[in-house]
Amino acid sequence: MAEKITSYRFDRLDQTLSQLNKADCAIIAGGTDVMVLHKSRRGVPPKIPKPIVFIDHLSELKQVYQNHKDLHIGACCTYSELLENPIIPLPLKNAIKTIAAPAIRNRGTLGGNICNASPAGDTLPLLYVYNAKVLLRSVNGDRVVNVNDFIQGPRRVQRLTNEILAEIILPSIFEEGAHVVFEKVGNRNADAIAKVSFAGYLRVKGDRIEDIRIAFGAVGPTMVRSIDIEKKLLGKTTPLAEANIAQVVADFNKIIKPIDDQRSTAVYRKNVALNLLHYFLSMKQIQPNE
Ligand SMILES: Cc1cc2nc3c(=O)[nH]c(=O)nc-3n(C[C@H](O)[C@H](O)[C@H](O)COP(=O)(O)OP(=O)(O)OC[C@H]3O[C@@H](n4cnc5c(N)ncnc54)[C@H](O)[C@@H]3O)c2cc1C
Known part of the structure; x- marks a missing residue:
């Protein structure tokens, strides 16, 4: 009973x-x-x-x-x-x-x-x-x-x-001009738990980066974000030079420490996470923050 x-x-x-x-x-x-x-x-x-x-x-x-x-x-x-x-x-x-x-x-x-x-x-x-x-x-x-x-x-x-x-x-979500992206990589487009996820926030004034924020999911015990790395990009001209992008990717490479589990491998997770970061920093994919 x-x-x-x-x-x-x-x-x-x-x-x-x-x-x-x-x-x-x-x-x-x-x-x-x-x-x-x-x-x-x-x-x-x-x-x-x-x-x-x-x-x-x-x-x-x-x-x-x-x-x-x-x-x-x-x-x-x-x-x-x-x-x-x-x-x-x-x-x-x-x-x-x-x-x-x-x-x-x-x-x-x-x-x-x-x-x-x-x-x-x-x-x-x-x-x-x-x-x-x-x-x-x-x-x-x-x-x-x-x-x-x-x-x-x-x-x-x-x-x-x-x-x-x-x-x-x-906070301040109704401020003009921020571009925010979310990407999730799973086994399928829907009904799948993330192997890796990524969010990027970018606000540009003129052609200079005024604010940039980057977070990764499923590659550590909790979300990975680094204010110190983000700070290095403030004031930089867009589009970012490849050397700047490579430096940020290298910085995150040091702090992203994924694990192997039933959903994915650590190696795959890290590669995908860094590719998503590179793609975001290349600013090929931005959408209005509506
Ligand atoms: C089949 C399936 C698929 C799923 N797919 C995904 C997915 O793709 N992505 C994803 O992110 N998640 C997924 N989930 C997980 C889950 O649906 C989400 O995490 C969801 O947001 C949990 O919300 P809930 O209201 O059901 O939480 P609950 O199960 O009710 O609570 C979760 C925890 O939060 C606490 N809690 C909840 N609300 C409050 C509150 N207001 N104040 C204090 N404590 C609170 C509870 O005590 C508990 O500890 C999936 C779950 C299932 C079963």
Whole structure:
């Protein structure tokens, strides 16, 4: 016989936060990672060793709005909802379209992708180059943390047990002129986990690079980004000289340390990652940040 578990599904966020403050609970948004993590034999319900709190229905966690130049995205927006929302930037939609298949996109949430903190989480490289922040809410109030500080490693985030990830903030996203790209390499174009992913952000003034950000997914325990390497490109004239490109590729070659696993080999991952970087820096592929 299946074991009984305690679960909560409150109508409001404040009730949910109050429960999280009383006891350590397992939060379930779409459940597409949680259910796989705790899966059991066929026909046997997953065993989750804590009381469960469902949050996917909470309207407070599903708002998407512009605040000055920033975009705020409710953590429990599903991928399908984000795809339908005209305010969501095109590069993020492009990344979402590569995630799983419609059934998973109807359940999976942006907040879940961040809190699961998989090295192959497809939204993460983009969130890193957007300099995204996460807004964490508890009975004690709100705190805002940079996504790269929040994510500590595979399945490790800097969340206190009484906190919920409420919003993802993309700062200054409505500023003109940035070009943002996302690339994912998997076994297929859809319904495949990334072997390598890449995001690039470029803002040029005149012909000089004013801001450039680069992040790789699935080639380390978490996203690989280096502010020091990016800084070397600031002020450089575009299109970049091949020597500049070669230097940046060589710099990343030193810090990208992929592994062999069931999806790919370390050698393949590194080659593809550096090729994507070279392609981005050659600026052959840029798209408006709509
Ligand atoms: C068949 C299949 C295919 C998939 N394909 C892809 C893919 O191509 N690319 C990809 O990136 N992912 C993929 N995934 C993984 C998954 O769908 C995504 O990571 C998704 O975004 C998880 O969101 P969720 O709402 O379902 O998270 P859940 O499973 O509900 O939660 C994941 C983790 O985050 C925590 N959590 C969730 N929301 C919050 C919150 N608001 N505050 C605090 N903690 C929270 C949970 O406690 C849990 O630890 C796939 C999964 C499956 C089953």
